Amino acid sequence: MDLCLLLAARGRLTAAPNPMVGAVVVQGDEIVGQAYHRAAGESHAEVLALEQAGERARGSTLYVNLEPCCHHGRTPPCAPRVVEAGLARVVLGTLDPDARVQGGGVNLLRGAGIRVDGCPTPWFDRCLDLNRSFLHSALRQRPFVTLKYAMTLDGRVATETGDSRWITGAAARHQVHQERSAHQAILVGSGTALRDDPHLNVRGIAGAPQPIRVVADRRGRLSPQARLFNSPGGPIWLGYGPLAEQSWREQMVEAGGELFEAPDLAALLSHLYSQGIRSLFVEGGPHLAGAFLDQNLVQRMLVYTAPILVGASQALGPLAGQGVTLMKSAPRLKRIQWQNLDDDLVLEGELEDSWRDACLPVPFP
DSSP, X not given: OHHHHHXXXXXXXXXXXXXXXXEEEEETTEEEEXXXXXXXXXXOHHHHHHHHHGGGGTTOXXXXXXXXXXXOSSSOOSHHHHHHTTOSEEEESXXXXXXXXXXXXXXXXXXXXXXXXXXXXXXXHHHHHHTHHHHHHHHHSSOEEEEEEEEETTSOSSOTTOOOTTXXXXXXXXHHHHHHHHSSEEEEEHHHHHHHOOOOSOOSSTTOOOOEEEEEEXXXXXXXXSGGXXXXXXXXXXXXXXXXXXXXXXXXXXXXXXXXXXXXXXXXHHHHHXXXXXXXXXXXXXXXXXXXXXXXXXXXXXXXXXXXXXXXXXXXXXXXXXXXXXXGGSOOOEEEEEEEETTEEEEEEEOOOHHHHTOOOOOOO
């Protein structure tokens, strides 16, 4: 299963919206097939590994980190292929919560006389971590959201005059570009787009995919001269509300934007999900960040803290919104990780647990 997870992770930048899946076929003490799923529309890991094993797959054990599918998508289902190969046993990392699967693959395998086992808790947890965007999206029908911001040691995201470049050092900024490349889409609000005029692309990482650039602009304020429209990067999607004028929408289309109606965050996330977006990197300002937190739409936090002091009571903090009135009501991060990047400190943690609780392990003998 260690090898299976390593193989699966090779699809980190290419598999979405599909999950990352690795497969290892073992005959006796020998690995006779191994593969991973590279991209949607291409063969699944199980099929590739079985093809590599050939006749040696008969009577063997298949290790795979996610339940083999039993439905027709862009490719035929995997579970029947596993049955046809004559395997004796399948070891699974986790069940697939997709409504088209949800144990159907396991039932098909067991119905054909194949022994199906789960794996111990540490590997089950690693399988959840690897595919958290896919699993959360399958359960909630909206993208897995990572909220990122950088702040000073005294909790400021800009000076009193609005200057914000740069809070963190080069190492932290490079990691942000790595994070961007690992997400399908980046989101900012119109305020950030107007104030910072960002590129919202991935720079300094050769061959990295460019995520879709999304701006939440309910009132229709973005300018067609914005750097988004004049810099290399992914497609530009603009979520607008009822106050956005028709003339502005026409300007945005002419500048190269793709528009969709999104009067609120729920509608915005719903549209992104319908377009195959399973992971969203939110880099907006305090108001957008606060709105996401107020509505419990954030699953992961990524906070960069620089050892600098700004002061001034009017300098912006990282979060606005309604917030909480009692400290005991404040959401607390879990699965905390700390990292030093040169002089900066990075905190990573998760906020929402319900999707994890809904992911059921295969019973382990």
